[in-house]
Amino acid sequence: MPSPLVTYLKATPPEKVSxxxxxxxxxxxxxxxxxxxxxxxxxxxxxAQRSHLKLIASENxxxxxxxxxxxxxxxxxxxxGYPNHRYYGGCENVDAVENAAxxxxxxxxxxxxxxxxxxxxxxxxLVAYWAILSAKIEAPVMESLGETNPSLLSEAQWEDIRQxxxxxxxxxxxxxxxxxLTHGYxxxxxxxxxxxxxxxxxxxxxxxxYDAIEKQAMEVKPLVLMAGYSAYPRAxxxxxxxxxxxxCGAVLMVDMAHFAGLVAGKVFTGDEDPVKWADVxxxxxxxxxxxxxxxxxxxxxPFADYVNKxxxxxxxxPLGNMIAAKAVALTEASQPSFRDYAHRxxxxxxxLAAALQxxxxxxxxxxxxNHLLLVNVARTHGxxxxxxxxxxxxxxxxxxxxxxxFDENGAWWTSGLRIGTPAxxxxxxxxxxxxxxxxxxxxxxxxxxxxxxxxxxxxxxxxTLDPAAxxxxxxxxxxxLGRFVLYPELDLQLLKREFLK
Ligand code: DSN
Numbered sequence: 001m002p003s004p005l006v007t008y009l010k011a012t013p014p015e016k017v018s019x020x021x022x023x024x025x026x027x028x029x030x031x032x033x034x035x036x037x038x039x040x041x042x043x044x045x046x047x048a049q050r051s052h053l054k055l056i057a058s059e060n061x062x063x064x065x066x067x068x069x070x071x072x073x074x075x076x077x078x079x080x081g082y083p084n085h086r087y088y089g090g091c092e093n094v095d096a097v098e099n100a101a102x103x104x105x106x107x108x109x110x111x112x113x114x115x116x117x118x119x120x121x122x123x124x125x126l127v128a129y130w131a132i133l134s135a136k137i138e139a140p141v142m143e144s145l146g147e148t149n150p151s152l153l154s155e156a157q158w159e160d161i162r163q164x165x166x167x168x169x170x171x172x173x174x175x176x177x178x179x180x181l182t183h184g185y186x187x188x189x190x191x192x193x194x195x196x197x198x199x200x201x202x203x204x205x206x207x208x209x210y211d212a213i214e215k216q217a218m219e220v221k222p223l224v225l226m227a228g229y230s231a232y233p234r235a236x237x238x239x240x241x242x243x244x245x246x247x248c249g250a251v252l253m254v255d256m257a258h259f260a261g262l263v264a265g266k267v268f269t270g271d272e273d274p275v276k277w278a279d280v281x282x283x284x285x286x287x288x289x290x291x292x293x294x295x296x297x298x299x300x301x302p303f304a305d306y307v308n309k310x311x312x313x314x315x316x317x318p319l320g321n322m323i324a325a326k327a328v329a330l331t332e333a334s335q336p337s338f339r340d341y342a343h344r345x346x347x348x349x350x351x352l353a354a355a356l357q358x359x360x361x362x363x364x365x366x367x368x369x370n371h372l373l374l375v376n377v378a379r380t381h382g383x384x385x386x387x388x389x390x391x392x393x394x395x396x397x398x399x400x401x402x403x404x405x406f407d408e409n410g411a412w413w414t415s416g417l418r419i420g421t422p423a424x425x426x427x428x429x430x431x432x433x434x435x436x437x438x439x440x441x442x443x444x445x446x447x448x449x450x451x452x453x454x455x456x457x458x459x460x461x462x463x464t465l466d467p468a469a470x471x472x473x474x475x476x477x478x479x480x481l482g483r484f485v486l487y488p489e490l491d492l493q494l495l496k497r498e499f500l501k
Pocket of ligand 1 (some may be wrong): 058121180230
């Protein structure tokens with residue numbers, strides 16, 4: 001029997017054949033020879049992503065080049081430590097890969113130092129917290145003891161350092177206002193490492209109130225002042241945050257996981273550029289930055305030695321293949337076309353917010369300055385965010401529910417939907433399509449009612465979805481995605497025929 005790759009190529013016009021296409025299918029064929037069910041799942045996921053409108057603010061579509069860079073023998077090499085300072089022999093090639101990724105990141109963001117090993121945003125935040133604790137709490141004590149190796153301290157000396165490390169304060173944006181779990185939420189280790197405090201947005205405007213944050217920071221006197229978010233729709237003045245940090249004696253840390261692509265693409269410059277102002281900046285690489293799943297840290301020179309010790313401090317061995325993919329993605333993000341992409345992401349979010357308001361929906365804070373917006377579905381449609389999320393998914397739209405500031409429906413059910421434009425912008429959509437997406441969202445919400453519980457009250461999970469509205473929304477989603485096709489070079493029908501067993 002001919003191989004799937006040969007069959008596929010025979011059925012494909014030569015002008016549509018590229019190295020990326022051949023390598024993608026050849027890799028899948030190799031996987032299918034060992035685990036056909038895994039290859040099937042990849043194709044099913046491709047079908048799901050191609051047939052659903054992806055509005056998840058934290059997701060994107062990586063290039064086939066980025067995907068190709070992940071699949072190679074760099075995965076086999078242990079390289080604990082950092083370049084030119086490893087705990088294993090034979091790391092020269094991993095050093096070269098890691099140096100290339102770090103240098104590209106430094107240049108792209110204008111940073112003093114880059115550390116590209118973290119496997120996720122949570123890992124990056126943990127490394128950053130511990131690097132700050134090491135620099136600001138542990139190092140001065142070690143210096144006063146005239147010792148550099150913690151293993152040589154007495155039990156009493158080490159216990160004194162441990163107590164000090166465990167008694168520091170973190171001040172970050174509260175979860176309901178758009179902060180992340182790792183910014184001091186009690187369910188996360190960050191609130192167990194630190195005495196965690198949170199600031200909120202203004203109840204009236206939904207915006208950060210810098211004077212109120214300054215007042216609180218002067219009372220709390222945190223070691224770490226955290227700025228950054230996973231669900232705040234507005235630009236942030238990082239210069240102002242730095243002033244506050246300096247005034248209260250804190251280290252300014254920014255988590256730009258969501259909007260790193262907008263920083264790389266120069267949408268956020270000057271006071272809105274976190275790399276310029278913060279001591280330590282963390283980010284994921286797969287959201288607006290459009291790379292592989294992973295993360296990195298940027299920092300000012302005084303923190304570089306501490307950040308470099310992320311492995312073994314917090315992390316296991318670096319993943320050389322994933323760092324290679326980060327290097328490819330960072331190189332892509334350094335091209336002029338990425339700057340154009342980043343601006344279109346923000347323009348699309350603004351167009352979508354305006355169109356949703358035109359449809360009579362309630363957009364939190366009145367709009368957006370970045371890649372995401374929040375819609376209050378409790379206010380206009382009496383739905384929980386969970387119900388809105390379910391209705392959208394049943395109509396071919398993927399997004400996630402999100403709590404809103406001071407949300408009465410709590411963090412599980414929520415009152416909001418978080419909507420992002422990074423993925424649809426990668427597909428090439430623009431302003432007319434944002435109007436169409438707003439129409440689709442309105443049709444779905446108008447066709448959705450909460451089910452009624454046995455006590456006669458509105459349910460918080462179950463919904464009744466009007467079939468006519470569902471049919472209309474699905475038809476519109478299919479028409480839109482028929483014009484903006486994910487990975488158009490890949491023929492889904494041929495792939496299904498070859499790999500779905
Ligand atoms: N999962 C990411 C997000 O959706 O924002 C952050 O953890």
